[in-house]
Amino acid sequence: MSSLAGIAVSVVAAPALPSGNAHAVLHEILTMLGQLADGQPGGAIDLRGLPLNNADFAILRDQLGRGEVSASVQAAGRLEILETAIPGVWWHTHYTHDGDIITEIIEITRFPDILASQHADISDGLSRLQQQLGKASGAKEESHV
């Protein structure tokens, strides 16, 4: 992107008016949140798959706000997960290694699954730790010998 700045082209974003889709998204969130409150599973909305423009995103950010939790995950690029001011509504932003947004998802859940440690990774970690401890105790034993 920085190399483009050297070229005398100033790309002006066309002024976009809200498409009205933001409100449709908000109503879908409302429905899912209602289900979650009733003890049913919530759901997720892929914002990238919807025709939303910058104005629509601004409306969504404005309406949902910022909540108490923010998490950052480093896995194949950064992954930011924020709880919005509406508890139970989480905003996921996936970045590429270069820092560009690749996916944006709104998840309605008590806790996003991806933040939980995964079983496969836990067992990997377990064996890694075991290895490390084994190595460390082995070295100790050797020193004892």
Place this chain on the structure above:
Amino acid sequence: MSETLEQNLRSHGISRRAFLKYCTTLASLLALPPSAATAMAAALGKAQRPSVIWLSFQECTGCTESLTRSNSPSLEDLIFNSISLDYHETLQAAAGTAAEQARENAMREHYGKYILLVDGSIPLGHGGAYSTVAGVSNLDTLKKVAAGAAAVVAVGTCSSFGGLPMANPNPTGAVAVSDIITDKPVINVPGCPPIPVVITGMVAHFLTFGALPETDLHKRPKVFYGDTIHDRCYRRPFYDQGKFARTFDDEGARNGWCLYELGCKGPITYNSCATLKWNEGTSFPIQSGHGCLGCSEPGFWDKGSFYQPLSASTWHDIPALAIAAGAGVAVGAVAAVVSRHRQDSTSQSPTNGEK
């Protein structure tokens, strides 16, 4: 070769959480609901590491370049690295007989299960003599390898629609893969070159669901070719307002106005460039100030100047029109003379009406 995809990834130090993130992105790309990501992760995780054979015919290697040019790990090289690319003339280390042997082996071992990717068109002229590998014509190779393939992906416009080799007067008699392979699922991923994630997306979709995704009338996956460049173009509001760049260096061009007048084919070109973009989402042609060439559409190479506006005629033979006008005058003159003659002949007829 019994290693699953997940095992393979884990051995490369990719965490389950990272894999889940990939699957979420993949689901989003394939226009699947976010909840499908978990199911995809499960299916892909269990999938056998697939065998892929890549055949190159009349092509420029641009498609391979597109796929391999990512300079940081990304979804496409994740998939690409996890597959068993058993034959690819450009990328493989083996050469000569050993290379051909590798392909024979892969075909035998995975007969009916491997995925065939093809770039380049197939020349039919002179018995296929225009392009041969190891003394075998592209046509024969394609037929033989496709026979054992589970699915065929035509990568790039040449294999999808014929491409530049097919351009008038098509000296080699080039045809597309789907012109030859009619008894197998063939999916076209056109573009010159195609967007890399679309190529891997097709492989991922096949691995996850065991089938190729839904296609449009040109056998292109609808998820990537469902909208026109124009539909998703960030300059679309300028088009809607009637603001157009007239030259490549005028005020309109500097302001990033619509490139319709400079020949942009975005309105009739179905592809995802405007949303996925290129070079890890950096830009795409229109963003860099040049109109879309329409490279993912059949026949784009023979549709007149790239800089001819879409609404302008592609055939305006002014002298022929002048001849038509002249002929009209001549015919009209004859008609007038005939009428005059008929008037004269009536004036001599008996006027017995008055008695």
Place this chain on the structure above:
Amino acid sequence: MNLLDFARGPGLQGALAIFLFGMTWRLAGILLLRRKTDFSVARTGDWWFGAFRLIVQRSLPRREFASATGYPLALSYLFHIGLVIILFGLNQHILLLRTYTGISWSNLPSGLVNLAAAVTAAAMVALLIRRLSHPVLRLISNFDDYFSWLVAFLPVATGMLAVAHLGGRYENLLAIHILSAELLLVWFPFGKLMHASLIFLSRGTSGALLTRKGAAI
């Protein structure tokens, strides 16, 4: 060759050739008929001025006729002006005309053109309803009247659909729009659409002859 390629290439060239051929045929066929010398002494010598005067003056009705012809005339003006705005104001059309004339001009804002198209279509529908319901018009209307209406309406309707991307894939909408305009070109010289050029001939002829007599024009 797909539909759009046909429409933009041979279709357009062919339609234009037929258009020009038919136009010149019809005009030559009329103009080369006999003309009789008028030996009567003209009251005024300004027959050419009379021709010009009637061409201009008849564009608005005489005060005495205004109330009778106001409604259809207003509708006709609406849709003719609308057609002019659409044809010469939309950039896509200017670019097409540039192919043939080599000249171009600034386009109008799309919003204005879209409005003109909507008004044009509405006025045309209103005129069709009038033609179908007015006893005089119903009596004197023939195939030419209805077909010419259709042929003139189709490019407007298909053009609006193409602009709105409604009703199909854009390349098909565009192709149908161009083909409908080609149908208009092909039919133009053979039906009453020809009035676009005959209006000057007919008014001019009457203007010259009546002015010669000093009669009312």
Place this chain on the structure above:
Amino acid sequence: MSTLESEHPLTLDTPRLTVKAPLQRYDKQGDLSDGQRVEQAMRHFVRDFGATAATWMEACIHCGQCADACHYYVQTGEAKYTPIWKLEPFKQAYKRESGPFAPIYRALGLKKPVTAAELESWQELIYDSCTLCGRCSLICPMGIDIARLISLARHGMAKAGLVPHELWAVAERAKREGSPLGATAKVFRERCEWLADEHNTPIHVDLPRADILVSMSSIEIMKYPDSIVATARVLNHLGLSWTFRTDGYEATNFGMLAGNADWQKDSSLKLVNAAIACGAHTLILPECGHAYGALRWQGANMYGKPLPFRVLHISEFLAEQVQNGSLRLKPLQKSVTFHDPCQVSRRGGATRAPRDVLNALGTDLHEMTPTGDVNWCCGGGGGVVTIHRADSLRYKVFQNKMRQVDDANAELLVSSCSNCRQTFDDGQAHFHWDKTMLSLLELVSDQLIDTTATTGSQGESA
């Protein structure tokens, strides 16, 4: 012809109130078969077609506006009276026979030949319901001169022998006797002699040389003979060299109205030759609308070359004399409304002349609405007044005129066309109306400041 006359006796001279409404019928002359009639109609219609008429025929966009200009449509609301519809079969014939695409139409049979039945049913539209007033020619957005085209259509109808009987008989009698109403040369000469005596006014007849040849309408000779006296008085008052001539006095041209080009030419040439014979430099046409069109605008074309004399309508002549100060008039302190004869005003270009004269008479002119070039026709022109079966329709149309005259609210009603005058008189009698139409010429004659009226100048001495 005498058999025809006894079969269909003419009743032109009797008041119309005595005439029972005749059954609707289609008149035919001659014994042509239907096929021959169609053939004749179409071919002769087409024969007169030049580039001018073709331009008009091609230009119609079927907008229907002409209906709103036509008194027949306005008064009846019947769509068939739409002026351009009256030409429908002829449009078809034109397209088949002379249009640019005629060879295609004929080859592919796209335009059906017109049938005899169609032509017969169109007789009413071409003759009974068109006075050739040309009002529709003013409203047409394409500028089509529909009235002129109807005249052409009448040529075809006449050749086919499909003219309404009375009109045909009138025209035929004019051709045979020199006058449609029996005003033969002998009758005319006797009338002039008698009137000269009666009114003590010199009326020159058959002077061998004269500067001005004056013509008369048979309607005037037979019904309004005072016009003859008035004409003589005015000319004598002016001291001009003038004469009537028995070899050319009849200005009406029913041959033209019926659509018979040969008879039209015959009538016109009599006047032309008489004017040339006496060396006249001016031919004055009487108070008759269609006479003006026939000679002023078509006379030279009948003659085949420019006429060696001027042609003036009597109102134009009077206006000219008013302008050059020769005509001295006593003021007439009355309000007047003027009915424009279509062929003189709208179609002839002499709309101003009668107004100049009325102005010189010191009258208070109350114009009708509309007036001048757009004034409504009285409904009697174009030969319609002769067609009996059209009477009821003509009365309907005349009511429009009556309303116009009443609305003008003037003491006197004046015009300068004896054909209109005849129509007004008939209408007046039919509706027991209180308005009587006066002749402009007679009005002028009555207001002359009489110094030399009885002496007059001698034609020979001029």
